[in-house]
Amino acid sequence: MGSPTILDTILARRERDVAEAKAAVPPSELEARLAEAPPAIDFIARLRRDAPIAVIAEVKRASPSKGDIAPGMDAAAQALRYARGGASAISVLTEPTWFKGTLADMAAVRAAVEELGPDRPAILRKDFIIDDYQLLEARVHGADAVLLIVAALDDARLRHLYAAAVRLGMQALVEVNNADEMSRAAELGAALVGINNRDLRSFRVDLATTDRLASLAPPGATLAALSGISSRADVERFAAVGAAAVLVGESLMVAPDPAAKIRELRGVPAAAPGAAP
Ligand SMILES: O=C(O)c1ccccc1NCC(=O)[C@H](O)[C@H](O)COP(=O)(O)O
Numbered sequence: 001m002g003s004p005t006i007l008d009t010i011l012a013r014r015e016r017d018v019a020e021a022k023a024a025v026p027p028s029e030l031e032a033r034l035a036e037a038p039p040a041i042d043f044i045a046r047l048r049r050d051a052p053i054a055v056i057a058e059v060k061r062a063s064p065s066k067g068d069i070a071p072g073m074d075a076a077a078q079a080l081r082y083a084r085g086g087a088s089a090i091s092v093l094t095e096p097t098w099f100k101g102t103l104a105d106m107a108a109v110r111a112a113v114e115e116l117g118p119d120r121p122a123i124l125r126k127d128f129i130i131d132d133y134q135l136l137e138a139r140v141h142g143a144d145a146v147l148l149i150v151a152a153l154d155d156a157r158l159r160h161l162y163a164a165a166v167r168l169g170m171q172a173l174v175e176v177n178n179a180d181e182m183s184r185a186a187e188l189g190a191a192l193v194g195i196n197n198r199d200l201r202s203f204r205v206d207l208a209t210t211d212r213l214a215s216l217a218p219p220g221a222t223l224a225a226l227s228g229i230s231s232r233a234d235v236e237r238f239a240a241v242g243a244a245a246v247l248v249g250e251s252l253m254v255a256p257d258p259a260a261k262i263r264e265l266r267g268v269p270a271a272a273p274g275a276a277p
Pocket residue numbers: 006007058060063064065066196198200203226227228229247248249250251
């Protein structure tokens with residue numbers, strides 16, 4: 001066996017984190033809080049509503065590959081900038097050690113977008129989900145959808161977590177990075193598939209990953225392209241191979257005007273001068 005990859009290291013740490021969280025707040029306590037959780041909307045329908053291309057805008061303070069990106073960023077304020085630009089969904093990284101995110105960030109984002117009414121952006125919990133407990137946490141803190149990374153889960157666990165997410169009223173963005181993972185997502189019957197251009201084991205970003213894998217997506221699935229996206233040309237490239245959405249993190253986090261950057265990615269004209277960023 002070779003040395004552990006960053007994905008292995010993150011997953012091992014997440015297992016310990018989940019055990020500690022369960023010791024502090026037992027699953028039964030979270031289950032009891034489900035009834036008061038903010039209601040979920042249909043994540044896929046929210047993306048589809050913004051055809052031909054929806055932007056899933058990510059709150060990402062740091063990452064294993066880049067280190068600090070915007071460590072002091074206020075998640076809720078950034079989410080409102082994204083909403084102003086027309087983001088269809090907000091992805092909130094809730095992993096604390098490498099991404100400097102928290103569940104409290106996601107709850108704050110959810111509360112902030114609630115003010116926008118029924119057309120609010122949908123909320124994705126972006127994390128390394130390995131346990132039902134994290135699904136309960138996600139729903140209680142206002143997620144409409146969760147990320148399930150095929151490379152992080154065996155088939156039985158993937159199937160179990162996918163069904164459990166749906167039972168809780170959420171949808172799952174099923175992430176793949178190669179043809180084998182895509183066939184596992186198809187086997188699962190994933191309704192929403194994210195092709196990650198970043199190989200989570202090597203950090204290598206290759207935009208051609210989406211081009212190569214898009215035609216292997218299960219028929220009828222909604223397709224999203226993830227990672228390394230920074231220009232309108234990237235978005236057009238992925239729309240041309242059938243992506244209904246793009247997920248964008250770093251280039252929005254470093255943009256001086258994130259709302260304008262989202263408009264640029266969506267291909268809509270710039271806002272009138274003097275409009276709030
Ligand atoms: O971003 C990383 O360095 C990373 C490393 C290991 C596992 C996951 C990682 N990122 C998660 C993501 O896939 C991205 O946050 C997301 O797709 C946005 O990517 P980008 O637009 O390139 O910031």
